[in-house]
Amino acid sequence: xxxxTFLSQFADAAFFWGxxxxxxxxxxxxxxxxxxxxKGEAVTSLMGISCFTTVAGVSLYLISLPELFNVGFARDxxxxxxxxxxxxxxxxxxxxxxxx
Amino acid sequence: xxQELFVLIYAALIMGYVAWNIRKGSFVIDPSKLxxxxxxxxxxxxxxxxxxxxxxxxxASIIMKIGAAGVMFAGVIxxxxxxxxxxxxxxxxxxxxxxxxNHITGVVDTTASLVMxxxxxxxxxxxxxxxxxxxxxxxxxxxxxxxxxYYYNFQRRLEK
Numbered sequence: 738x739x740x741x742t743f744l745s746q747f748a749d750a751a752f753f754w755g756x757x758x759x760x761x762x763x764x765x766x767x768x769x770x771x772x773x774x775x776k777g778e779a780v781t782s783l784m785g786i787s788c789f790t791t792v793a794g795v796s797l798y799l800i801s802l803p804e805l806f807n808v809g810f811a812r813d814x815x816x817x818x819x820x821x822x823x824x825x826x827x828x829x830x831x832x833x834x835x836x837x
Numbered sequence: 838x839x840q841e842l843f844v845l846i847y848a849a850l851i852m853g854y855v856a857w858n859i860r861k862g863s864f865v866i867d868p869s870k871l872x873x874x875x876x877x878x879x880x881x882x883x884x885x886x887x888x889x890x891x892x893x894x895x896x897a898s899i900i901m902k903i904g905a906a907g908v909m910f911a912g913v914i915x916x917x918x919x920x921x922x923x924x925x926x927x928x929x930x931x932x933x934x935x936x937x938x939n940h941i942t943g944v945v946d947t948t949a950s951l952v953m954x955x956x957x958x959x960x961x962x963x964x965x966x967x968x969x970x971x972x973x974x975x976x977x978x979x980x981x982x983x984x985x986x987y988y989y990n991f992q993r994r995l996e997k
Contacts, residue, residue: 741891741899743840748902750840751847752960755909758848759952762916766945769920773938776928780987781935787979788923788942791972792916795949798965804902816968823975830982834989 749804756799763792780833783826790822847903851910859918879904898961905959912952919944935987939980946976 767789774785797815800806858865866874879900886896922941926934953969956962 741886741889741895744886744899747840747843748899748906751844751906752902752909754841754844754848755906759909759912759916762913762920763949766916766920766923769923770942770945773923780983780990781938783986784935784939784942784983787983788945791946791949794972795953798953798968802960802962802965804960812964819968819972823972823979826979827975827982830979830986833986834982836990836993 752804756802756805760796760799763796767792767796780830783829783833787822787826790818790826794818794822844906847907848910851907852914855911855914859914875904901959901961905956908952908955908959912948915944915948919948932991936984939984939987943976943980946979947973950976 770785770789770792772785774782774789777785794815797811797818800808801810801812801815854865864871882900883893883896886899887893891899919941922944923938926937926941928934930937950969950973954966954973957965957969
């Protein structure tokens with residue numbers, strides 16, 4: 738039974754650190770996306786913001802998991818960011834394409 | 838403390854394997870074989886835990902949680918590599934660098950959505966899987982719309 742306790746603790750620790758390091762990697766990608774969106778022209782900025790909504794949404798979704806930090810309201814924000822971010826990017830790209 | 842040490846070894850093994858794949862430019866082990874091998878390891882581990890006196894659901898959840906952690910660790914290297922690429926490819930490479938950047942942001946999107954899908958499956962969170970899958974379906978449309986917008990914008994600027 739001691740082995741099972743150890744494995745269970747290892748699984749919890751591995752999941753926590755895995756999610757945490759992935760969130761840190763997402764933050765690094767988010768910084769790169771912000772840099773891209775601040776430096777480039779209109780479409781490049783749109784691409785940077787689209788990428789930023791992705792990494793922010795995924796990080797927020799991971800924060801909302803009960804196995805990690807259990808921040809419930811982050812889940813709704815994450816869903817809104819991921820879904821509306823992608824849809825908004827497509828719509829704005831259509832605007833930029835037509836040049837209106 | 839000893840668990841964290843094992844986590845460090847586990848993370849180093851997985852990240853090293855992913856980095857080896859990226860360095861090689863193709864899969865070191867074919868994914869169709871790798872999935873079967875991983876599934877076999879999962880079955881053997883669950884059977885071993887059941888022999889040690891654990892219930893089926895408890896054993897499966899422990900092993901699947903370790904697998905979910907592995908998926909997260911595997912997502913770190915492509916994410917960091919993509920952010921280095923986004924930082925590195927500046928305007929000095931000409932106007933067509935947009936398409937390279939578009940590809941890099943596609944890598945970020947794909948990594949994020951695949952981590953959501955597989956980690957969600959492994960920790961029994963179907964909402965995470967659903968949002969990840971929904972987002973995964975949007976990725977090609979987003980990339981295509983951005984590339985299309987840039988192309989027509991660039992053509993208009995050339996005409997002026």
